[in-house]
Amino acid sequence: MDNIEEHKSIDINKLATSLIEEFKKLHPLSDECCIYRAPQRRRQLNEGLYTPKVVSIGPLHHGREELKAMEEFKIRYLQDFLQRTKVSMEEFLTFIEDRETRLRNCYAETIKFGSDEFVKMILLDSVFLIEFSLRKSIGDKLKIGFDRIFTKPWMARTLADDMFLLENQLPLFILADLFDLAKREMHSNQLYEGLSMSKLTFDLWELMAEVLLIEDKLFEEHFPEAEHFLDLIRLCLQPSELGNQNGKLKTLSVPTITELHQAGVKFKLGSSNHLFDIRFKNGILEIPKCTIVDETEVLIANLQDLELLNGRSKNIIHYVVIMNYLVNSPKDVEVLAHKGIIENGLPDGEHVSTLFQKLQKEADIDSDNFYYSGLIEDLKAYCKSPWHNWKATLKQNYFNTPWASISVIAAVVLLILTVIQTVFSIINK
Structure with a gap:
């Protein structure tokens, strides 16, 4: 008989307790969830479509070795941002800490960073996005001096591309709230006058909006309901009510x-x-x-x-x-x-x-x-339709150029004259 270990009796109570402990580790499901990882099968087709090239925004790519060079820029941007407002670093951190649970609930997976690291990351990434948008919109008014990002067009463009990746998002509410908080107590009240996070967002995506036929009023209209940058673009692209209507698709056979x-x-x-x-x-x-x-x-x-x-x-x-x-x-x-x-x-x-x-x-x-x-x-x-096909064939084969049209008309006229001549010849007999 094969050497098979006899089944040992197990401690049911201990096993049950360990499973119950697993319940406590589960990430609470929330209807605020709006930021996800790309489906694995889609990522396998082309990982480059979902992976940031220069900067990590939010927790899903935070700490990646190839993105760490941008962390120094985030610190510099935070320093410049704080110099324009009377709001202290402590107030900003407390503001984010008070919203930590809501922020964590926006992500579809459990964020394993402790509170200190999470709050610090949110502040740095949020201010980086705000400051980048400010420099794109009113950079000449900020008197920021040399900026290694905007003096390299390829870097600024790649950064902007990273900001609409599915896995590289921050909730829009925290950007808007932090900007409004900074704006309330400014050293120069006129500097941010007339600016809002929705206006800065449109300025940031102006070229992309032009490509996608998105009007600026749509950014203003959908900003309050948008969950993040990518979701804002999705909302702005919704078709008009006068367009097609959803219905049952009989077969996916479409003429080219x-x-x-x-x-x-x-x-x-x-x-x-x-x-x-x-x-x-x-x-x-x-x-x-x-x-x-x-x-x-x-x-x-x-x-x-x-x-x-x-x-x-x-x-x-x-x-x-x-x-x-x-x-x-x-x-x-x-x-x-x-x-x-x-x-x-x-x-x-x-x-x-x-x-x-x-x-x-x-x-x-x-x-x-x-x-x-x-x-x-x-x-x-x-x-x-046979009629449409016949008409198209006639036009494309016989009326596709002026000379072809003249030839066809001449041939028809000649045919008519021939018929008339024949008729008269018969009558004269």
Whole structure:
């Protein structure tokens, strides 16, 4: 018989006690949770889309060796920030300590730092974001002298990119509250006059807002309800009520731009200021301007994951899905670029079509509640119409140039004259 150790009796009471102790270690669930780690399956596709390159903001990447160089900048920014306000370091730290529980509840996982380290980190990171925004907005008024960040455009740009990563967020309420606290007691009352954290945030993201067709009034409107920077962008991108309506998606079979063109569909730069308001009416597909830049993939990927995790909307995911099917090849990109719909800041059209393909990977689609379901059905119905296909073929093959049109008309006239001559010849007989 095999040597098998006999089962020893266990101490049930001791085991039960140890499990009960585990209960005490559980992070309390809170409806204030709004900052998450990216899903592991998405991170495995491209870790670089979620990892900060220069600066850690908040606890999820705090202490990473490759980001420690920025910690000295945070101290310098805090020093300069405090010199403009009469509020003391102790008051700021106490202010954060009083909100420590609420701040911890904003994160989806247990933050294992002790209170001292946590409060210090929140102060340094919050003030860094505020001071960076101030220098971006009114740097000439601050008289700060030499700044190694803003004298290196690549560093300032990379920092701004790190600030909209899903895992690199701070709750907006603490930024707004700390800025208001500092603003109440200033050495120079005029310095921050007319400024608010919402105004500074728009100034910080002004170029990105232009790319995403976000008006400044939307930042002001959504700031009070936004949970962090990335969530603010998500809210500002919500489509207008006049756009498509969610409905059941029968099949995810969408004609490409090239196929739509062959069926006679015309393309027009959309007049809507909402990026997602793609509309189709009377054979014309209107698509708002889509500007593709180097930062597009990172921003859209992080917005997608925020939607997946907070469960409140899927508009960004749906936009990526519809654009992936419409813009399936460099030829599709070329057609839309010619119409001024796509402004491509990447090397070529293939990079754009590949970009949407990569973004759509692992996208979770609810077929019962898809924003573009009606649009897809209308496009498919138009393409199936024999009349539309015949008309498009006639136009593209025989009326595609002025000389071709003249040739066709001449041929038709010649045919008519021939018929008339034949008729008269028969009558004269």
